[in-house]
Amino acid sequence: MGLHPAIILLFWCIFLGAASVPAGATDVKDPFIELTSEHFRARFTMEDERTQVQTVLRRAEDYYGRIADKIGYSRYQDFWTWDRRVVIMLYPDQYAYARFTGFPQWSKAYASRDTRLFREHTIVSYNGQDNFLDEILPHEITHLMFWDYVGQGKLLPVWFEEGLAQLEESGKKDQVQAIMGPIVSAGKQIPFDSFNVISITGEKDEIKVSLFYAQSLSVVLFLLEKYGNDAFIRFCRELRDGRSFDDSLRRAYPSIIGSSKELETRWIRHFQQQ
Numbered sequence: 001m002g003l004h005p006a007i008i009l010l011f012w013c014i015f016l017g018a019a020s021v022p023a024g025a026t027d028v029k030d031p032f033i034e035l036t037s038e039h040f041r042a043r044f045t046m047e048d049e050r051t052q053v054q055t056v057l058r059r060a061e062d063y064y065g066r067i068a069d070k071i072g073y074s075r076y077q078d079f080w081t082w083d084r085r086v087v088i089m090l091y092p093d094q095y096a097y098a099r100f101t102g103f104p105q106w107s108k109a110y111a112s113r114d115t116r117l118f119r120e121h122t123i124v125s126y127n128g129q130d131n132f133l134d135e136i137l138p139h140e141i142t143h144l145m146f147w148d149y150v151g152q153g154k155l156l157p158v159w160f161e162e163g164l165a166q167l168e169e170s171g172k173k174d175q176v177q178a179i180m181g182p183i184v185s186a187g188k189q190i191p192f193d194s195f196n197v198i199s200i201t202g203e204k205d206e207i208k209v210s211l212f213y214a215q216s217l218s219v220v221l222f223l224l225e226k227y228g229n230d231a232f233i234r235f236c237r238e239l240r241d242g243r244s245f246d247d248s249l250r251r252a253y254p255s256i257i258g259s260s261k262e263l264e265t266r267w268i269r270h271f272q273q274q
């Protein structure tokens with residue numbers, strides 16, 4: 001004769017209860033306060049920052065929708081709901097942020113997929129930065145969404161990811177083509193042979209860094225504005241399916257752009273025609 005189901009159930013309840021509260025465990029209080037929205041979980045430490053953090057979540061959701069539409073993520077799958085929400089960790093100040101993460105003083109924010117420090121998709125930053133909502137937040141969200149969509153370990157030019165990450169940064173789109181026009185006319189742009197292979201990490205020359213970011217955004221904008229969002233979505237989908245950068249260009253822009261060399265030519269010509 002077996003045990004009555006009610007007794008088994010009771011046993012399980014006691015067992016699970018016991019398992020979740022180990023003997024002698026002290027109550028370790030989570031120093032973070034948590035607020036959630038559909039796709040994000042914000043963690044912060046100061047109660048008086050609650051309203052500010054609600055704004056962060058509202059803006060994050062706006063960016064999520066806009067970025068998803070641009071890269072075709074919304075047609076794919078709603079990845080970031082429930083327990084897969086992206087965590088936004090906000091330290092009270094730069095000091096606490098640098099101390100906890102070990103990042104250098106100049107670092108303002110960080111997006112991670114899966115590291116020893118953070119197991120979930122996480123954006124780490126600190127409160128009180130003027131450009132957090134308009135620049136840092138959309139930039140880091142775009143990186144995470146693109147990595148999630150296209151997959152890890154793809155060898156893509158860094159400029160493409162950085163150009164994409166700047167699309168939702170406020171004000172940049174309007175200025176960048178005006179800035180790049182004279183640079184391209186003077187032939188001072190970065191030639192694609194090197195543009196395609198450089199990673200800007202570690203570069204100390206601020207002018208080079210600024211040019212790299214401006215040119216990255218300019219080329220991505222050119223693709224989007226000249227050939228439209230549907231072709232851009234096709235391009236991202238080809239990348240996701242594991243095709244090379246050039247192959248993806250060829251398939252998304254048939255008989256228009258056959259390689260990144262051709263992309264360079266067309267991008268330069270676009271300024272010459274203005």
Ligand SMILES: [Zn+2]
Pocket residue numbers: 139143161162165
């Ligand atoms: Zn970036």
